[in-house]
Amino acid sequence: MSTDSEAVPRDDSAHETTSPPSGDEKQTSYVIGSQEWLDCMVDRSERGNAYAHFSLGQYYFEKKDYPNALNYFNMADKKGNLQATYQLAVMHYDGLGVAEDQHKGMQYMKAVAQATKKEHYHLVPSAQFSIGQAYFQGFGINQSDEEAIQWYILAANASNQQNVGCIKAQNALGMLFSRKDSLNLQQAFHWHQKAAESGHLESMAALGQMMLSGHGCTTDKTTGIKWLKKSSIRGCMYANGLLSCEYFNSKLYSRAVENALKICDLDKEAAQTLQEQFIPHLVHRGIAISCFVLARCLQLGQGIERSEEKAKMYFDKASLFDKEITSDLHTKMTHGVM
Template identity: 40%
Template structure:
C-alpha cells in the first residue's frame, strides 16, 4: 500500500494561495482594487497579479511573501519554479514543502533520504514556528519508515510516529496518521481489528473520506465491531456521496449480491464513467490503490449484469469491455471475483 504525503498544514485556514495573497496588507490600495471583484478576471490574470504583489512584498523584505510565492507555484503544479523559490527561503513551511518535493520527486529527481532529513529537522526543532507542522511531518516520516524509502523499513517506527501524529484523535492533528493506523492494524497478521476500528472512527469523525468508506465495510462484515447493516449502509452511502469510489464499488457489490440488479447496473455505470484514478485521488485525497479497486469492482459487476442480462439489456461486447477494464484496474481482485462467480456463489 503506497501512502500519499500529508499536505502542508495551514495555521488558521485552508484558503487558497490567491485568497491568502488578497489579505496581505499593502499601502498601495489602488493596486489591490482588482481583488475586490476578482471573479471578473481569468485565472491567468489573477496569477499574474498575485505574482506582482508578492514580488513587491519580497522587495520590501517580507519573509512571508517569499514562502507564499513558492506556495503559489506549488499549488499551480509549477514544481520546478516552486522548488527554486523554497530553496531560497529558510522558514519551516518552505522546509516542509522541500521535504515533500524531494521525497516524491516533484520538480526534482526523487531524493527520499533528503526528504526524510527535512522532516526530521521539523520534528526535532524547538521553534514555535515549527509547532503546527510537527504532526504532519511525523506522518510523512512514518510513511518513509513504513515504505522503507529514504530510511530503513520499520513498521514499529512507523507506528510510533503515527501515534504521535494522530495525537489521541485530536482533530487538529494528522488525520492521515489516524487513518494510516487503521489500515496498519487491518493489514497486520494477526489483524488487530478493534484497534483498526477505533482509529478509522477517529479519522472519520475528523473528516477522513477514506476511513468513512472503510468503516462502512467494517460494519457490513462485522470486522472489529458487531455487524450493523444500518450503520454500514449509512457510512457507505455518505462516503459514496462525497466521492469515495471504494465505497461505490462495494455498494455495487451489495446491490448485486442481494439481486437488486437494476440498481447495481445503473449505479455501476455511473461509477465507472470516470476512471482517471490519479485525478480522482487528487480530488478526493483517497489512495489510488482503493480507487482502482472500487472501479474494478464496479466494472466487474457491470460486466456480469451485461453478460447475463441482469437489470439491463444483455450486451456481450460491452460485458467483455468491462471485464477487461476490471482486469486492467485490479487483476488480482478481478480474478478472485471471476473465480467466485464461476463457482455459482454470485
C-alpha cells in the same frame, strides 16, 4: 514515494489576501498572485521579510518554477520559517528543482515534525505523516512498519483532528492494520472510524464494509450501508463498488445495476484523473468491483436485460482495472457465493 507536494499545510487562521506588515509598514490587502501582490512581496523580500520569502517561494512552487521556489524557500528557512522548511523537505525528497536527496529531505521533515511552537502546530501532523510514509514504503530510508506506526500514531493523535496530516495518518493506520502481516481488525476499525468521522472518504468505505461483515466490530448492516452511501455520493469509487456488491448480495439487483452503471463506463484516463483526489489503487478496485457486479447481472439477466456479450465485456474490464479483486470475485462466483 511522493510527499504531499501539492500544497504546504496551512494554518486556517493565516491571512490569504493580506501580507503582514514589516516594522512600521501599513498592512495592505492584495489578491494573491496579482501583480500588485507580487511587487509587494518582492519589495518586502528584498528587505528581509521571512513571510515574503516564503510567499514568493510558494507562488513559484505552485507554478512549477522550482529553481525560483527553492531560492526563496532557502531564504525563508534561514529565518526560521517552518512552512519553507516543509517545502524544502518535499523538494529534496522528490527531486523538484534540486538533485533528489531523501536523506536531506528527511532531515528537513523531522525538523518540522519535532516543532513545539504553537504557530507551527498545523505543520507538524503532515510532517509526521510524511515520515511515517517514508518508513512504510522504505523509500530513501530502511523500511520499518514499527517506525511507520509510531510516526502515524503521533500524527493521528494531533490535537486538531481536522488537520489533513492527522486524517491521512488515521486512514493509513486503518489500512496498515487491515493487512495480513499486521492484522489487527479492532485497531483497523478504530482508526478507520476516526478518519471517517473526520471526512476521509476511503475510510468511510472501509468502515462501512467492516460494519457489513462484522470485522473488528459488531455487525451493523444499516449503519454500514449509510457509510458506503455517504462516501459513494461524494465520489469515492471504492465505496461505489462495495455498495454495488452489497446490493447484489442482498438480491437488490436493480439497485446494484443502477449503482454500478454510475462508474462502469469510466476509462483509464478518467480513472487517472480521479487518482489525484483518491487513493489510486482503491479507485481501480472500486471500478473493477462495480464492473464485475454489472457483468454478473448481465450474465444472469437480473435487474437488466440478459446479455452474455456485454457480460463478457464488463468481466474483461473488471480484470483490466484490478486482476486480483476480479479473481477473488470469480472464485466466489464459482462457489455460488456471488
